[in-house]
Amino acid sequence: FLHNIAVIGAGMAGLAAARVLQQAGKNVQIFDKGRRPGGRMSSRCNAHGLFDLGAQYFTVRDPDFARLIQSFEQQDVVTRWPQVMASQSGGQWQTQRPEHPRYAGMPSMAVLPEALAESLEIRQQVRITSMTRARSKWVLKDQNGRCWSGFDHVIVAIPAPQAAELLGDVASRFSLPDMSSCWSTWVCLEAPLNMPAGIDTWHGAFLEDSPVLRWAARQQTRPGQPDGERLSLLSRDDWSDRHLEGDSARVADEMVHAFQQAYPEALPAIEAQGAHRWRYAQPRRPADDNAGYVIDMPEGLSLCGDGYIDGRVEAAWLSGTRLARAICNS
Numbered sequence: 001f002l003h004n005i006a007v008i009g010a011g012m013a014g015l016a017a018a019r020v021l022q023q024a025g026k027n028v029q030i031f032d033k034g035r036r037p038g039g040r041m042s043s044r045c046n047a048h049g050l051f052d053l054g055a056q057y058f059t060v061r062d063p064d065f066a067r068l069i070q071s072f073e074q075q076d077v078v079t080r081w082p083q084v085m086a087s088q089s090g091g092q093w094q095t096q097r098p099e100h101p102r103y104a105g106m107p108s109m110a111v112l113p114e115a116l117a118e119s120l121e122i123r124q125q126v127r128i129t130s131m132t133r134a135r136s137k138w139v140l141k142d143q144n145g146r147c148w149s150g151f152d153h154v155i156v157a158i159p160a161p162q163a164a165e166l167l168g169d170v171a172s173r174f175s176l177p178d179m180s181s182c183w184s185t186w187v188c189l190e191a192p193l194n195m196p197a198g199i200d201t202w203h204g205a206f207l208e209d210s211p212v213l214r215w216a217a218r219q220q221t222r223p224g225q226p227d228g229e230r231l232s233l234l235s236r237d238d239w240s241d242r243h244l245e246g247d248s249a250r251v252a253d254e255m256v257h258a259f260q261q262a263y264p265e266a267l268p269a270i271e272a273q274g275a276h277r278w279r280y281a282q283p284r285r286p287a288d289d290n291a292g293y294v295i296d297m298p299e300g301l302s303l304c305g306d307g308y309i310d311g312r313v314e315a316a317w318l319s320g321t322r323l324a325r326a327i328c329n330s
């Protein structure tokens, strides 16, 4: 009998939940504070090109998710990338073709959540600041004081620390995951990178020796992206936690410097660079129980997101999908 359901957050988890509920005939209204759906899968387009600053690629293990991704692959929404992975370890650079396929949106990650969002009703740039329940119906209030009412059930599909803030005292009833931060730096170079000795090309690299960086990707190697050497660099958790309140220009300088230290060839001149901070990037550890979501049916409240499984795109999708199925079956 639950008919009107609000979903707060149009990331992978909220979108996945909303799709299942809509297919089951529910009225679903999604609210998201961003300009476009996607959350941590969003991409940035600036004068220097297109950059993926959040999720870089994703893996596929669950059979239902595999079916969805296969259909999106046929429609050219996603493609296999990176096909040449590098790793830097013990001062050595090596490449390998990944054993299991990895996927990315084409030309950037944001197209996957945008494709999932197509038939859904999403109110973008609406940040929910409070929620109250009276006579079994929820009322949500946004940043402009506008009220959205009449919901039988609310799904909170936002990073757990933000959910805790939104729910206030109610949050203490749930066990919410802790999340690490991450700085993501984009760099536009004036000339192509020289390749390390013995390597023809690389698309993405795990940087095991660097105390600052964990990952580097060459954006222009993503199918559908324009030419021109563009890097995205991701920091290590402990480094970003220590530099969380740092100045973004300085953070970008330090991350580029760290990449130069990890890379065996001299970097070409830099045309432009910048850094984006993810205060809540990924859960610090996989969740203990594997329901993959939190639900309180009598209270008409549930929570989902990557934090309830682990910090991956597929986990976020699974969390939202499993939660929505549980709501439909209750």
Ligand code: FAD
Residues within 6 Å of the ligand: 008, 009, 010, 011, 012, 013, 014, 031, 032, 033, 034, 037, 038, 039, 040, 041, 053, 054, 055, 056, 057, 058, 059, 126, 127, 128, 129, 157, 158, 159, 162, 166, 182, 184, 234, 278, 280, 281, 282, 304, 305, 306, 307, 310, 311, 312, 313, 314, 316
């Ligand atoms: P989110 O994507 O965070 O979605 C939450 C949404 O809620 C957002 O759209 C936000 O705008 C909205 N929101 C928040 N608060 C409010 C509010 N009060 N009112 C309204 N809306 C609100 N995963 C991989 O599989 N592979 C990778 O390589 C990978 N790399 C990553 C690198 C980085 C730097 C980061 C940050 C993440 C990475 N991930 C990766 C993890 C992946 O991005 C996440 O697991 C997944 O996108 C999480 O989806 P979600 O729906 O749970 O949350």
